[in-house]
Amino acid sequence: MEVSGSQDITQELAREIFRVVETGVKEEGERLIELQIGPTHPGSGHMRILAWVDGDVIVRCDPDIGFVHRTIEKLSENRAYIKTIPLVERPSLLDTTPMTIGYVNALEKLMGIDVPPRAKYLRTILAEITRIASHLYGIGILAIFLGHSTGFMWAFGDREVMIELATMLTGARITYAYVIPGGVRRDMPQNFPDAVEKGLKYIEKRLRDWEKIFLNNPVVERRLRDVGILKPNIARILGVTGPNVRASGIDYDVRMVEPYEAYDEIDFMIPVAEEGDGYARGLIRFKEIEQSINIIRQAIRKIPSGEIISPQISRLFNPLMKKIYAEQRRVKLPSLMATLKPPKGEAMARVEAGRGEALFHIVSDGSTNPYRFRFITPSFRNVILFKYLIPGHRIADLPAIYGSLDYFPPEADR
Amino acid sequence: MERGVVFIGEIDVFIKRLIRSLMEKKPVKDILEWAISYSLWPVHLMTSCCGVELAGAYSPRYDLERYGSLPFVSPRQTNLIIIEGTLTLKMAKVARITWEQMADPKFVIAMGACAIDGGLFWNSYNIVRANEVIPVDVYIPGCPPRPEALARAILMLQEKIRSVGVSREDLEILRRYVKNQVR
Amino acid sequence: MSQVVAKDPDLNNLLSIFNEELKDLATKIYIDKTERVIYIEVTREKIMDLAKKLLHLGFDHVKSLSAVDYPQEKKIELMVHIGSYLRVVRKYTVVIKSALERDNPRVSSLTSIWPSAEFHERETWEMFGVYFEGHPDLRRLLLPEELEGRWPMRKDFRIITRKAGEAETPWK
Numbered sequence: 148m149e150v151s152g153s154q155d156i157t158q159e160l161a162r163e164i165f166r167v168v169e170t171g172v173k174e175e176g177e178r179l180i181e182l183q184i185g186p187t188h189p190g191s192g193h194m195r196i197l198a199w200v201d202g203d204v205i206v207r208c209d210p211d212i213g214f215v216h217r218t219i220e221k222l223s224e225n226r227a228y229i230k231t232i233p234l235v236e237r238p239s240l241l242d243t244t245p246m247t248i249g250y251v252n253a254l255e256k257l258m259g260i261d262v263p264p265r266a267k268y269l270r271t272i273l274a275e276i277t278r279i280a281s282h283l284y285g286i287g288i289l290a291i292f293l294g295h296s297t298g299f300m301w302a303f304g305d306r307e308v309m310i311e312l313a314t315m316l317t318g319a320r321i322t323y324a325y326v327i328p329g330g331v332r333r334d335m336p337q338n339f340p341d342a343v344e345k346g347l348k349y350i351e352k353r354l355r356d357w358e359k360i361f362l363n364n365p366v367v368e369r370r371l372r373d374v375g376i377l378k379p380n381i382a383r384i385l386g387v388t389g390p391n392v393r394a395s396g397i398d399y400d401v402r403m404v405e406p407y408e409a410y411d412e413i414d415f416m417i418p419v420a421e422e423g424d425g426y427a428r429g430l431i432r433f434k435e436i437e438q439s440i441n442i443i444r445q446a447i448r449k450i451p452s453g454e455i456i457s458p459q460i461s462r463l464f465n466p467l468m469k470k471i472y473a474e475q476r477r478v479k480l481p482s483l484m485a486t487l488k489p490p491k492g493e494a495m496a497r498v499e500a501g502r503g504e505a506l507f508h509i510v511s512d513g514s515t516n517p518y519r520f521r522f523i524t525p526s527f528r529n530v531i532l533f534k535y536l537i538p539g540h541r542i543a544d545l546p547a548i549y550g551s552l553d554y555f556p557p558e559a560d561r
Numbered sequence: 562m563e564r565g566v567v568f569i570g571e572i573d574v575f576i577k578r579l580i581r582s583l584m585e586k587k588p589v590k591d592i593l594e595w596a597i598s599y600s601l602w603p604v605h606l607m608t609s610c611c612g613v614e615l616a617g618a619y620s621p622r623y624d625l626e627r628y629g630s631l632p633f634v635s636p637r638q639t640n641l642i643i644i645e646g647t648l649t650l651k652m653a654k655v656a657r658i659t660w661e662q663m664a665d666p667k668f669v670i671a672m673g674a675c676a677i678d679g680g681l682f683w684n685s686y687n688i689v690r691a692n693e694v695i696p697v698d699v700y701i702p703g704c705p706p707r708p709e710a711l712a713r714a715i716l717m718l719q720e721k722i723r724s725v726g727v728s729r730e731d732l733e734i735l736r737r738y739v740k741n742q743v744r
Numbered sequence: 745m746s747q748v749v750a751k752d753p754d755l756n757n758l759l760s761i762f763n764e765e766l767k768d769l770a771t772k773i774y775i776d777k778t779e780r781v782i783y784i785e786v787t788r789e790k791i792m793d794l795a796k797k798l799l800h801l802g803f804d805h806v807k808s809l810s811a812v813d814y815p816q817e818k819k820i821e822l823m824v825h826i827g828s829y830l831r832v833v834r835k836y837t838v839v840i841k842s843a844l845e846r847d848n849p850r851v852s853s854l855t856s857i858w859p860s861a862e863f864h865e866r867e868t869w870e871m872f873g874v875y876f877e878g879h880p881d882l883r884r885l886l887l888p889e890e891l892e893g894r895w896p897m898r899k900d901f902r903i904i905t906r907k908a909g910e911a912e913t914p915w916k
Binding site: 212213216218220225256383384385392397399404494495497504506510518519521523530534560 | 776777778780781804805806807808810812813823825829834835837839858859860862863885886887888896897903905
């Protein structure tokens, strides 16, 4: 008849333009269409999302990851221990310091090296600076997925302030390799505390402006409130980490549970929300920036003076390295560190990165290369939410949920 | 009847040849190259971790939009691909398909040490070099390169367009190069 | 059972509970120097019962599931890190180790007890070749089609290394 003929023509056009594949007929006579939201899409990042839709409602969702899989675990078995430090930085390029702290902590537990207190405080200050930068990136990506391009520009502009502070301390913009087994590589310059205070005052002033344009914005509230609700017992069973689980009512933060570095001497709070929707996840990130500002201020006030590298490493210095260390407070690595041979055994460490809990496990057999290095990043533990949280929502809610989860594909693929 | 058809055919071919020869002449060629060099729009393909510095380059501090480039959504309406970072096997297929969909004249910038020769991950089993997949115009070293380096790369590409040009002969060489690539 | 005594009184309580409940399931229980990690070794037939007991004790999510390859001893050892969100036991991590034969490594899937292990088991399948019986959707996750069936993380899959005087052939 006429009606079925025109239906065939429009379906063929749809197939050509949107690469739609019909995959089967459900029992009630409905058809499911498979959409491939691929890597060349502004709302997908470095991954492919396969969504089966029935009309406008997503029925099933399958994340296709692995586009940035750079096989770090296999590469570390062929290199010396100290060469894995830059490798571990590269997956999560936004908050690089917690990842290096975790790996170096596991190595120090294996070898029995103690870290002096001044180095612990310096590591904590840098970790909190990168945490603020990472949360600002997450807020910027959430804003651009909702179409709020002013939020994107503001977030990346404010992120530059934190990157400037890190450049003053370490010399590089994003990838520092500042943490080495036994301490850190450089001491902080004389004008660093004043510069930090100026930067933190600027960020505090901006947070008040952010409330006006983003958190109290009626369009943002309509798009994020009651969208993507994650109930607490489902979050427990699925093993979700980071601000996503703190927005669902569970107060789990590795800095409080198993304190590492200088966190047991500093007072801070963990923000927790009860609703579990996209708005709560965005709000928790703003509150965590305030807590990080608090931590940095306390650490700068309380930092003790002393050595920045452990005496077990500094007794291997030759006279030129000792002279440079005494004059400029800069560590040149002795050549013995390139052929470190830890004792046989295994060690495990966990840290709180910007997106959640990261775990590092080293198995060593007494040679210069690790026998097995296993590490798990928080984004890999959050991938399961694509399969179980998204079905039931409409396609227009997919960028909103994706942005509020703060999922970073290179971190998940390692 | 037949004389009419041949006559129309000759005017068609004649007009096409006239246009092509006018485009090679001085004033029109300069205007074309000026227009192409100030509208280099990259497509939204984030390959790997240098994408963070790319996003930072289009942010308020190092604004690249003043050189005329604006990231745009569709590969059919853009003329620049920026390969930032490592190309894995899965992503290389996507980059190749996207490059083939773009209209001539198109350009490629390879950003970062991983796109030049593998970088930190040179002996991994899952990566390819960028110039084995698509032909590259400008290379930027660094891990990751600073946003100012990316601005300099766009300026170098603009100078290359205006000095060497994008004549038809260049496109023929490009097509022959592409045919001889091993996948 | 091994009678380990730790300095932390909470850990001593937990170890005595473990020794009582898991006495005929686990082969060996020991802790590490920092007193925050507990290692349990178990055979592959008893791993499901051990997992059910641990779930009742409060350990409710899997942090990581992977394997370690020992070609000289002809075994692949499954390594599972388990944690808990409950306040009482959240500072301890339990590591379950279980030896499987290298020629045909099969073990029953843990997704019926801990659903958070689903994507970790898919990654272990494509990297080591360990088959999980009862997994709802076992297919490759991170690798492209050309590397399917090659088990890249095993020790006999070699990549180019830079050793003095030695030429290694790349994987192709």
